Amino acid sequence: MKLQLVSLIFLAVSASAHSWLECVDTHVSNLEAAKANPELEVQQTCKGYPRNKVNNGDWIQESKTYLWDLNNDSLNPDGLACRPSQTNNYPSGVPMTTAKPGQTLRLRHWGNGHSRYDMGSPLNKDPGVVRLYHRGMKEAEIRLKSELTEQNWVKGAQANFSANAVIQITGNKMNEKANYFDWTVPTNFENGRHMMVWAWGWGSAVTSNPPNFNPTTDYNNALMNSWTTCFDIMVEGSSATGSDSRSSPSSAGSHAPATSICSSKKCNRGGMAANSCTGSDCPPCWYAAGEKYNCFDYKDGKCPFGGAYDCKKNLQARGATRFERTPFE
Numbered sequence: 001m002k003l004q005l006v007s008l009i010f011l012a013v014s015a016s017a018h019s020w021l022e023c024v025d026t027h028v029s030n031l032e033a034a035k036a037n038p039e040l041e042v043q044q045t046c047k048g049y050p051r052n053k054v055n056n057g058d059w060i061q062e063s064k065t066y067l068w069d070l071n072n073d074s075l076n077p078d079g080l081a082c083r084p085s086q087t088n089n090y091p092s093g094v095p096m097t098t099a100k101p102g103q104t105l106r107l108r109h110w111g112n113g114h115s116r117y118d119m120g121s122p123l124n125k126d127p128g129v130v131r132l133y134h135r136g137m138k139e140a141e142i143r144l145k146s147e148l149t150e151q152n153w154v155k156g157a158q159a160n161f162s163a164n165a166v167i168q169i170t171g172n173k174m175n176e177k178a179n180y181f182d183w184t185v186p187t188n189f190e191n192g193r194h195m196m197v198w199a200w201g202w203g204s205a206v207t208s209n210p211p212n213f214n215p216t217t218d219y220n221n222a223l224m225n226s227w228t229t230c231f232d233i234m235v236e237g238s239s240a241t242g243s244d245s246r247s248s249p250s251s252a253g254s255h256a257p258a259t260s261i262c263s264s265k266k267c268n269r270g271g272m273a274a275n276s277c278t279g280s281d282c283p284p285c286w287y288a289a290g291e292k293y294n295c296f297d298y299k300d301g302k303c304p305f306g307g308a309y310d311c312k313k314n315l316q317a318r319g320a321t322r323f324e325r326t327p328f329e
């Protein structure tokens, strides 16, 4: 009877896609061996957990009471980014993650039959990506799913859902023993608690990533976030101070350059190298492009592409979507 009930629940939950973050800091002693020979048992321990994992290790319970179905309007009428039970609370035995900037964390999530295009359920669907969001500073909470935007995406914090997984295939069935997502804590995370959201970008509107998609730089807005898990990292040993951690100093791209660009940096007017100007002599909409900047005039009163730094308003414009990047990045 018990077994029957368990398999019924399994069928019910596996009929629709679902995943959640199981561990934030996973130590696997035989990953390469297990990937090569998935018959092996994966040897792993967890040193840091997602929020409030009261039923840790109970897959059935967590399938019902821990994961978060972001776009299910009857379960999530307020459009919250985190399941309400996922508060900043860590029961004994399932502690928060402590990490240093530059440290690589191996996050582990459940594959649940969705790791392959040619197998599992549903068939012929891109497994999508897992990615992380952060408000850009310590002690700041992402509350709403509408905040899970490119602007709050931690640049480069993204991986294919199943690129790093141990998958045992028997006939036409797969047993995803473990799916991992390795992520290095950025050097601009200052000491203190950082609230993070793990999201699986996979949904009814899912489209595949374009063929030249680079997970370390490209953000695909067409991949709809569908499942989330919230967690915190206590950062220690950092020398960073207070700046917005979303605008990594080493990263080019659409995120906020420092306001000092508006008065002192050179930029290519209209994106043309032969047409450079300096600081306030330049048009107001600045875009970082590698080490350089391109700058443009307003079009219909707004910066012409998403992700501009608007020097007239001293404001970071919203992040660019995949379809409206500046043509020079």
Ligand SMILES: [Cu+2]
Pocket (backbone or CB within 6 Å): 013, 014, 015, 016, 017, 018, 019, 112, 113, 114
């Ligand atoms: Cu599922």
